Amino acid sequence: MKLSFFLSALLAAAAPVLFHSAAHACAVCLSGSADDPLTDAFNWSVLFLMAMPYTVLGSIGAFLFYNYRRSTKRASEPSARTTIAPLTWIHKESGR
Amino acid sequence: MSEAATAHDAHAHHVELGFWRTYVFSTDHKMIGRQFLFLGLFMLIIGGLLAMMMRWQLAWPETEIPLMSWVPEPYMYGGILPPQTYNAFFTMHATIMIFFVVMPIMVGCFGNFLIPLMIGTRDMAFPKLNLLSFWVGAVSGVVMLSSFFVPGGPAASGWTAYAPLSAQAAFTGVEWGQHLWIISLIILGISSLMGSINYITTIVNMRAPGMTYFRMPLTIWSLFITAILLLLALPVLTTALAMLLFDRMFGTSFFLSQGGGEPLLWQHLFWFFGHPEVYVLVLPAMGVTSDILSTFSRKPIFGYHAMAFSMISIAFLSFTVWGHHMFISGMNPLLGTAFMMSTMVIAIPSAIKTFNWLGTLWGGSIRFTSPMLFALGFVSNFLIGGLSGIFMASTPVDIFIHDTYYIVAHFHYVVAGIIFALFAAVYYWFPKMFGRMMNEPLGKIHFVLTYIFFNCAFFPMHFLGVGGHMRRIYNPMQYEFLQPLQGINVFITVSAFLLGLSQIPFLVNFIGSLFAKKRAEKNPWQANTLEWTAASPPPHGNFDAVPVVYRGAYEYSSPEVKEDWLPQDRQLATTSTAARLH
Amino acid sequence: MVREAVARRLIEPEVAEELRTPALGGGEEPPTGVTSTQPAVSNARLALLMFLAAEVMFFAGLIGAFIVFRLASPAWPPPFQPRLPVGVTAINTVILLLSGLTMRLALMAARRGKPTRLVQWLSITALLGTVFLGIQGYEWLRLIGFGLTLSSGVYGATFYTLIGCHAVHVFGAAVWLIAVLLQARRGRFSERSYAGVQLCAMYWTFVVGLWPVLYGLVYLS
Incomplete structure (x- = not known):
């Protein structure tokens, strides 16, 4: 009883997604018909614009990540290490 | 940074700049922040007065507005507001409130003032760019205000400037007003671009030693994300505005169907900017609220990482939802469904934030100071505004409430709700900005009056909207079905006037406290973040020595120390492990 | 210390x-x-990177508008509108891409501390950029002569705004490049400090990299 109620509620909730063409109770969707080239044009434009921020952020993120990795590597090279290691060793020797 | 820092060290305490370099063309981030604050507060008064006149017209249509009979003929007729001027007023009210009040204060003022102080550096990465950013923004404000004085009056096509209404002077009868509106916003875009580049560079490169990304206060997180949103969204508005200007001035027809153009394209580009813009407005308010709630609950913020990541995901999703502003404009139903889903998904991070705020309050030893009260006011208003937003996200419901007062209620709960966070921030950081405390009793009176009349003014708008009261309508009395609702309109108008009057305690408090004799202490709220380790107000160069950060910003009521706060830069001998946990 | x-x-x-x-x-x-x-990443490079992100979004807005007009119209170019000079512009594209290459070479010269090489490559880059702008301007004049103007429908309007915005950017980049060239001739740059060249090269690379996209969209589609 409870399960069937739950399932039917779920179905009702999912209905607008599954049957969107039937459910689009849109009174003024004049330019919304699928075979209109303008609709298609807007769809592509929406997709393009939607993808752009992520493309830009992704490339900048990748660039920064690459640079940070490189500078990290440079910092951990032996030449950079040598100054720190003896100092640390001295500290241990000092027995504090 | 190293060179700049050492250069500053040498000069930090012996800088004697003239009046112009100190107060007008200053490169000091704190002075630029104060300049943005005064610009924003001045514009807030203008925007508020415009709203008052509109409210009078809606409650008592076509009657004489008191004290306004001096306005010359084409704009007002003996104090009576004609439809043309009404259109101009709601356009300018929204434009001023969004672009010249909330953005300059939340992003411009607190961004500039807080970022270097809170991340522990001496100034922004590019102080001169910062100076330029303010003055370009001020020029933009002057251009916007000057449109009140050109023939035909200011822009009258709504702040959204939907084409073709905005694309041809004949439609609104406004020639130069709309030109200036477009030009002003393009200039403002340049100002914001400079600001956001500066913010991002400063936050990424100039944090104090030990200030990792996940030790930054949430205010800084929010401003960081806001800057990224501005950076990516505003250029598209500039594109659209440039195209609109071309349509109006050079005879192109991007948005005019008689020349083969497409009016819907304007909405498409405008809302691509417009929706991230909503989060540009609200994210700093959220960040500020998080800091204030934590400080005055004397508890660590609940779910710091969740707060940061929910802001990131809000920003991430904000570029996928702009179509929900265009459900009624005509759209492929499949696309509409996708936009509806993504819009509803954005409710999840917003809900995470709200629940984490409640979690922060839970069991805290709350101090009801004015900033705390206003922050709580923001949370409650944001909750109402967020919930009414979900109704509009759903296409079938949106068809009925679109372009009604329901949506007016919704965005005022969010955007005018941001004003609560704005006041909270002003009360909270006033001691740091001006070196004096604001008066607490006056602040509380201000809060109580503002909170009551805010809700009286905006909540009944939901009922009007469901009753079919159109947005931007000049005279509701001309429709028979709206006449029974007129009582609500009168109630809203009276509340709005009282809301306006409730700001007098704030003005008195603000100006009076500026000249108060008693100086504020370094850390009057006993808060943890780095700005409270600097003097009040901080000198040129902010810190005596650049602080070293050992922990996150929210170590309140820590068992490690006997006080209930633990500043980020205090080094504890025995608690190295506690520090590392963050 | x-x-x-x-x-x-x-x-x-x-x-x-x-x-x-x-x-x-x-x-x-x-x-x-x-x-x-x-x-x-130094402050200046990071800031320029952010600026370029904003620039990309600016052009994305224009391209988004172009996509709408291009896909919605049954014939492109619309009837009674002149064809765009695809061939000449292809050569021009090659010229601009070459200038991108010479800019990289200039940057490498700066990195290795070879001032004369740097000046040479920068001069060649500036020359190629100017030639690109010259050919573009000449073609624009011809198109205006054929009756393609801003007000002749969305075809002309999108063409002039997209290509015009790019041309303005090339012009700005060329001015910057010439300023850097003058500095280089006065021996401002060395192996250790060549940030000016690096920043200018970043911007030039953006301007060059944007062009093939616009060429493909506006001329070839």
Whole structure:
């Protein structure tokens, strides 16, 4: 009883997604018909614009990540290490 | 940074700049922040007065507005507001409130003032760019205000400037007003671009030693994300505005169907900017609220990482939802469904934030100071505004409430709700900005009056909207079905006037406290973040020595120390492990 | 001075631990409190990168508008509108791409500290950029002569705004390039400090890299 109620509620909730063409109770969707080239044009434009921020952020993120990795590597090279290691060793020797 | 820092060290305490370099063309981030604050507060008064006149017209249509009979003929007729001027007023009210009040204060003022102080550096990465950013923004404000004085009056096509209404002077009868509106916003875009580049560079490169990304206060997180949103969204508005200007001035027809153009394209580009813009407005308010709630609950913020990541995901999703502003404009139903889903998904991070705020309050030893009260006011208003937003996200419901007062209620709960966070921030950081405390009793009176009349003014708008009261309508009395609702309109108008009057305690408090004799202490709220380790107000160069950060910003009521706060830069001998946990 | 500070700080064991963990930008440097290590990407480069992000979004807006007009119209170019000079512009594209290459060579010369090479490559880049602008301007004049103007429908309008915005950027980049060239002739740059060349090269690369996209969209589609 409870399960069937739950399932039917779920179905009702999912209905607008599954049957969107039937459910689009849109009174003024004049330019919304699928075979209109303008609709298609807007769809592509929406997709393009939607993808752009992520493309830009992704490339900048990748660039920064690459640079940070490189500078990290440079910092951990032996030449950079040598100054720190003896100092640390001295500290241990000092027995504090 | 190293060179700049050492250069500053040498000069930090012996800088004697003239009046112009100190107060007008200053490169000091704190002075630029104060300049943005005064610009924003001045514009807030203008925007508020415009709203008052509109409210009078809606409650008592076509009657004489008191004290306004001096306005010359084409704009007002003996104090009576004609439809043309009404259109101009709601356009300018929204434009001023969004672009010249909330953005300059939340992003411009607190961004500039807080970022270097809170991340522990001496100034922004590019102080001169910062100076330029303010003055370009001020020029933009002057251009916007000057449109009140050109023939035909200011822009009258709504702040959204939907084409073709905005694309041809004949439609609104406004020639130069709309030109200036477009030009002003393009200039403002340049100002914001400079600001956001500066913010991002400063936050990424100039944090104090030990200030990792996940030790930054949430205010800084929010401003960081806001800057990224501005950076990516505003250029598209500039594109659209440039195209609109071309349509109006050079005879192109991007948005005019008689020349083969497409009016819907304007909405498409405008809302691509417009929706991230909503989060540009609200994210700093959220960040500020998080800091204030934590400080005055004397508890660590609940779910710091969740707060940061929910802001990131809000920003991430904000570029996928702009179509929900265009459900009624005509759209492929499949696309509409996708936009509806993504819009509803954005409710999840917003809900995470709200629940984490409640979690922060839970069991805290709350101090009801004015900033705390206003922050709580923001949370409650944001909750109402967020919930009414979900109704509009759903296409079938949106068809009925679109372009009604329901949506007016919704965005005022969010955007005018941001004003609560704005006041909270002003009360909270006033001691740091001006070196004096604001008066607490006056602040509380201000809060109580503002909170009551805010809700009286905006909540009944939901009922009007469901009753079919159109947005931007000049005279509701001309429709028979709206006449029974007129009582609500009168109630809203009276509340709005009282809301306006409730700001007098704030003005008195603000100006009076500026000249108060008693100086504020370094850390009057006993808060943890780095700005409270600097003097009040901080000198040129902010810190005596650049602080070293050992922990996150929210170590309140820590068992490690006997006080209930633990500043980020205090080094504890025995608690190295506690520090590392963050 | 830095080493002294490091030595002083190393008394704290956890600080020594932090020193061994890799530095990540401004924030996670060893807490010396005196000075910072250089961030991985300098302020100026990061700022320019952000500016370029904004530029990309600006052009994305224009391209988004172009997509709507292009896909919605049954015939492109619309009837009674002149064809665009695809061939000449293809040559022009090659010229601009070559200038991108010479700019990289100039940057490499700067990196290796070869001032005469630097000046040579910068001059060639500036020349190629100017030639590109010249050919573009000439073609524009011809198109206007054929009756393609801003007000002749969305075809002309999108063409002139997209290509015009790019041309303005090339012009700005060329002015910058010439300023850098003058500095280079006065011997401003060395192996150790060539940030001016680097920034200009970044911007030039953006302007060059944007063009093939616009060429493909506006001329070829």
